[in-house]
Amino acid sequence: MEGCSEPRLDAKSEVTNQLVDFQWKLGMAVSSDSCRSLKYPYVAVLLKVADHSGQVKNKSFEMTIPQFQNFYRQFKEIAAVIETV
Amino acid sequence: MAGELESSKALSGLLNGLAQEAFYGHQGITEELLRSQLYPEVSLEEFRPFLAKMRGILKSIASADMDFNQLEAFLTAQTKKQGGISSDQATVISKFWKSHKIKIRESLVNQSRWDSGLRGLSWRVDGKSQSRHSAQIHTPVAIMELEIGKSGQESEFLCLEFDEVKVNQLLKKLSEVEESISTLMQPA
Numbered sequence: 367m368e369g370c371s372e373p374r375l376d377a378k379s380e381v382t383n384q385l386v387d388f389q390w391k392l393g394m395a396v397s398s399d400s401c402r403s404l405k406y407p408y409v410a411v412l413l414k415v416a417d418h419s420g421q422v423k424n425k426s427f428e429m430t431i432p433q434f435q436n437f438y439r440q441f442k443e444i445a446a447v448i449e450t451v
Numbered sequence: 452m453a454g455e456l457e458s459s460k461a462l463s464g465l466l467n468g469l470a471q472e473a474f475y476g477h478q479g480i481t482e483e484l485l486r487s488q489l490y491p492e493v494s495l496e497e498f499r500p501f502l503a504k505m506r507g508i509l510k511s512i513a514s515a516d517m518d519f520n521q522l523e524a525f526l527t528a529q530t531k532k533q534g535g536i537s538s539d540q541a542t543v544i545s546k547f548w549k550s551h552k553i554k555i556r557e558s559l560v561n562q563s564r565w566d567s568g569l570r571g572l573s574w575r576v577d578g579k580s581q582s583r584h585s586a587q588i589h590t591p592v593a594i595m596e597l598e599i600g601k602s603g604q605e606s607e608f609l610c611l612e613f614d615e616v617k618v619n620q621l622l623k624k625l626s627e628v629e630e631s632i633s634t635l636m637q638p639a
Contacts, residue, residue: 382594382612388624392631398563403516406560407635409628415611425609427567427599430560431632438625440572444593445618447576451591 386422387414409434456501459543461489466547469506474513474558505544508536512548513555522548561602570606571598593618 389412395404413425429437468485471477486498493501508529517525526541536544574595593613600606613621 382610385611385613385617388621390624390628392628392635395563400562401516401559402514404560404563427569428564429569433569434628437572438629440574441622441625444574444576445622448591448593448615448618451576451578
């Protein structure tokens, strides 16, 4: 039974992983060599994921605040849908 | 040939060219290209310091991410100093910054991000039937695909599976992040 979420996920990766751990950090970039007045907050995330064989890998990435808020909003939607399935 | 250097249209074009090269990563915008396209009547010897001056001004404005008050004060000071700019040139620069400020800032922010960014996110929820060996049937599963990648590199797709318990665990963590953000964004 498919969920009624949009857009439809057509997974590009062949393997699904389990999330073993989710670590986060809220950072503020203050200054850089190309911009003395950066002042931008970001969310840095470290995921520990395990594939079917149990091998654990780290994946890290950054999100801007609007990106994080979209991520959070989508996850809340997932929670709402999964409850009703 | 100061007259040629006064042209507003040419200066606008010059600032665009400088921004393309400094902020938007456009390769191959040489000094000679800019001169021949925008100031063909001006010699290279005369053009060079002019270009350097404009480049310096643009970089100062971008580096400080000037708001419009700061910009006005800065440009006024530039018009008053020896070998500075004219008030017409100040007007052109001001107009340019006002229309490009956001885009240039975004580009500078991206230049300072060296870790992977989140490029895309999609998901679906499946009702999963368990095998005949399991008593449970119809366990819903969320499948989420994250597209992550570093600037200029190909994306990596990471597919994650969550059951309802895991979804709620992660949701709790995300709400902690959200709380931190609210605390950070609160006026001091």
